[in-house]
Amino acid sequence: MLNFKWQHLILSLACILLIIACNSSSPNIQPDKPVIKVATDPTFIPFEFQTPQGEVVGFDIDLMKAIAQAANFTVNFESLPFDGMISTLQAQKVDAAISGITITPERLKTIAFSRPYFKAGLAITVREDNKDIKNFQSLQGRQIGVQIGSTGADFAKTIPNAKIITFNSGPDFFQDLINGNVEAVISDAFATLYAINNGKIKGIKIVADLLTEEYYGIATPQKSPYLDKINQGIATILSNGKYKQIYQQWFQYEPPQLPR
Structure with a gap:
């Protein structure tokens, strides 16, 4: 029978080998994309609306999908009446909302916004x-x-x-x-x-x-862990031409400059 000293040494070696094996395989493990639940009111043509087949489409929908692709997350859209969006965000029942929501000082008291993505009025x-x-x-x-x-x-x-x-x-x-x-x-x-x-x-x-003159932003709960990712995605599609492509597809003219 092995004495205590040898038993302790063998156990230590086994632990070291296990750690090495785990570390050597970890680079191949890719974490899943975060899934962000995004509320939208599909009655605001052409920003979001339902086709006769029930599919939700529109400028905001295309934009949110492009932002998600650029920032490496997945979007799960959820239909919600516009007048219930602020309270739903406050209750953190959704992660974000995109529905032509104007950035205002009053709204910023209770929720957060991404950088502006659309100039409106x-x-x-x-x-x-x-x-x-x-x-x-x-x-x-x-x-x-x-x-x-x-x-x-x-x-x-x-x-x-x-x-x-x-x-x-x-x-x-x-x-x-x-x-x-x-x-x-x-x-x-x-x-x-x-x-x-x-x-x-x-x-x-x-x-x-x-x-x-107004600016739309993607709304989130305050201190949202996803706001930086959303802003990163907006910055990417503004710089790589994807934003311009989506804008011209829906509005047929050059997009205006947007403030940061």
Whole structure:
């Protein structure tokens, strides 16, 4: 029988060999890509919307997929109403949200944002036969449609004596505008122009200049472990031309410069 000294020596050698074997094989082990759950509201054409087959597509969807590929993570999209996104992020039930979400000081109090990925702005939309509403001043005392939780809804509160009517989605307030139930809509200019130019919505027009200049960001919970990865992905696709390719595919013109 081996004495205690020899037993201790053999056990030590076995442990050393095991450590060497593990270390020599570890370079071949590739950790799985992190899976990031991303909320989106598929009613915001052309940023995110559903095809007749039920597939969610759009500028934001293509962009998020490109960011994930560039930063080496996997995206799992989850449909969510726009007005519930901030609270869902606060509760950390999703890892991120992309749905034309404007970066605002108020929102930054409770959630975080990536660097801007889109330059946008609010516009006034009326029926084609409307000749009375031409600018911000002519909105006073009017019935105005807005989406719940949007910056358009916040802006409408600044219009004197306006009657603000809220809707869950863009298609809803545009339909009420066409039907004459509201006199004007305040919403994203690019989404509205896309809908008009592509024949998705007929009988409406945008009037005057943009009311605001805004930037969209990818929203995350505060202190998100994924925010750096998302920003890394945005920087990569901005520098390698992928962003420009996606932008021109959806909007047919040169993308503007974006601040960091």
